[in-house]
Amino acid sequence: MLDIREIRQSPERFRRALARRGQQTNFEEVIAIDAERRALIQRADQLRQAKSETEKGMRGADKQSAEFTEFRDKMRQVAQEIKEVAAAQKENEERLRGILLTLPNLPAEAIPDGADEHANVVLRTFGEKPQFDFEPKEHVEIGERLGLFDFERAVKISRSRFTVSMGAAAHMERALMAFMLDMHTTAHGYTEVLPPFLVNAESMEGTGQFPKFREDAFELERDGLSLIPTAEVPVTNLHRDEILELASLPVKYTAYTPCFRREAGSYGRDTRGLIRQHQFQKVELVQFTRPEDSEAAHEALTGHAEAILQALGLHYRVVDLCAGDLGFSAQRTYDLEVWLPGQGAYREISSCSNFGDFQARRAAIRYRPEGGGKPQLVHTLNGSGLAIGRTVVAILENYQQADGGVLIPEALQKYMGGMKIIS
RNA sequence: GGAGAGGUGGCCGAGAGGUCGAAGGCGCUUGACUCGAAAUCAAGUGUGGGUUUCACCCACCGUGGGUUCGAAUCCCACCCUCUCCGCCA
Numbered sequence A: 001m002l003d004i005r006e007i008r009q010s011p012e013r014f015r016r017a018l019a020r021r022g023q024q025t026n027f028e029e030v031i032a033i034d035a036e037r038r039a040l041i042q043r044a045d046q047l048r049q050a051k052s053e054t055e056k057g058m059r060g061a062d063k064q065s066a067e068f069t070e071f072r073d074k075m076r077q078v079a080q081e082i083k084e085v086a087a088a089q090k091e092n093e094e095r096l097r098g099i100l101l102t103l104p105n106l107p108a109e110a111i112p113d114g115a116d117e118h119a120n121v122v123l124r125t126f127g128e129k130p131q132f133d134f135e136p137k138e139h140v141e142i143g144e145r146l147g148l149f150d151f152e153r154a155v156k157i158s159r160s161r162f163t164v165s166m167g168a169a170a171h172m173e174r175a176l177m178a179f180m181l182d183m184h185t186t187a188h189g190y191t192e193v194l195p196p197f198l199v200n201a202e203s204m205e206g207t208g209q210f211p212k213f214r215e216d217a218f219e220l221e222r223d224g225l226s227l228i229p230t231a232e233v234p235v236t237n238l239h240r241d242e243i244l245e246l247a248s249l250p251v252k253y254t255a256y257t258p259c260f261r262r263e264a265g266s267y268g269r270d271t272r273g274l275i276r277q278h279q280f281q282k283v284e285l286v287q288f289t290r291p292e293d294s295e296a297a298h299e300a301l302t303g304h305a306e307a308i309l310q311a312l313g314l315h316y317r318v319v320d321l322c323a324g325d326l327g328f329s330a331q332r333t334y335d336l337e338v339w340l341p342g343q344g345a346y347r348e349i350s351s352c353s354n355f356g357d358f359q360a361r362r363a364a365i366r367y368r369p370e371g372g373g374k375p376q377l378v379h380t381l382n383g384s385g386l387a388i389g390r391t392v393v394a395i396l397e398n399y400q401q402a403d404g405g406v407l408i409p410e411a412l413q414k415y416m417g418g419m420k421i422i423s
Numbered sequence B: 001g002g003a004g005a006g007g008u009g010g011c012c013g014a015g016a017g018g019u020c021g022a023a024g025g026c027g028c029u030u031g032a033c034u035c036g037a038a039a040u041c042a043a044g045u046g047u048g049g050g051u052u053u054c055a056c057c058c059a060c061c062g063u064g065g066g067u068u069c070g071a072a073u074c075c076c077a078c079c080c081u082c083u084c085c086g087c088c089a
Helices: A004-009 A010-017 A026-060 A066-100 A139-146 A151-157 A169-187 A201-207 A232-239 A291-311 A356-361 A388-398 A412-416
Strands: A121-126 A191-195 A198-202 A225-227 A243-244 A251-260 A279-289 A316-320 A332-340 A345-354 A365-367 A379-387
Touching: A004 A169, A026 A066, A066 A201, A066 A291, A066 A356, A121 A232, A121 A291, A139 A169, A139 A388, A169 A251, A169 A279, A169 A291, A169 A388, A198 A201, A198 A232, A198 A243, A201 A232, A201 A356, A225 A232, A232 A251, A232 A279, A232 A356, A232 A379, A243 A332, A279 A291, A279 A388, A291 A345, A291 A379, A316 A345, A316 A365, A332 A388, A356 A365, A356 A379, A379 A388
Parallel strands: A191 A251, A243 A365
Antiparallel strands: A121 A316, A198 A225, A251 A279, A279 A379, A316 A332, A332 A345, A345 A379
């Protein structure tokens, strides 16, 4: 959520920043509602002050006296007015919040301009495309031959865009989970968290999924809960409505969870294989930092996700998303795109974002600054480290052999009982 | 799922229609005492908002409604916690 006080002071700055996202925003309405809001607050405060003064007078008065009756009539009138102003305030605040909750975060100044992914900028690449002396296959073919996935039965027991992983593929998911969590907890200093996979609406609002992207979520309406679309939601909301100790910052969490997405509006895209699923597993990285530390933390967090790809020997590139391609809550995002030889394309395998204070303001996550003083909003960050299904895809396609087998990256072998090859 | 008890400041805990942002204690901070520490004494110690911003004012006793001139206190609904029973991995 954007800060209404800052909007009030410099609407033009906000208008220009959101225009970079391709979003035309008219702040006149918001500012007018805000002015009305403050006027209502002042009116309400005055009335309450009058009320409490009248009440003081009543305390000493004889209940039979004319004075008391006069006071009581005055109180009646004030109470009625308070009720009216309170109703107006409620309506006003709902209107204001309703608008503010649908406004996206301001893009960071440093990021490239552009309307869509074509304007994204490649910052760096790691490794090189592997060479094959045969035509590399897509993971679906590779998996079919090795009996790794059962797409048909997944549809039978659930529906399309779900997959059953079998044998070595299921084992590899488990191995990747353990491998990634181990690296992040030991080498990168994250605390492991296993959160609920169902969360309430307040949590979905805190990180920015609700209200604007409600149609993307699987909801259990009977219970008022949603399946998490990413571990970001439960893990960031761990500290909702909290004031963190300065000494505890940065707080760094890593969590393995399944993620559930409706993929509304993606009909026809990536219909084959594991790339786009209603359910996928992911190891997530989440950080809470002081405002002045978030940019450096963003670089570091991206590096933590990269370390996994590097350890697995996978060629990838780091992309700085342009203003038009940025997610709703993010001020800056680096995507990690892994090379998929079977597809002959780079595909997103991780997305690392700095949200600034946008989520912190929605979720009221603060810290006590140096030397005490008023609590300040933290900055929140997160990134996939990594999406596990897509990592399986990348391993299958990059490590495939002419005979149809797949070598297992060395770093992963000990997590797969010493297995060196799937054949 | 059924029955009962309960949700008050960082924590414990009083308050049971008006004098209550809320006693008392613990904790924490600062000062005094001390060579220093402990003990003791004194003062301070929540969050949000508004404004005419070294100050003043308003709100907040689980959440939302209601009764009343007036609600932490009475009524209703919901949420949560605890105990017992049932069920269950």
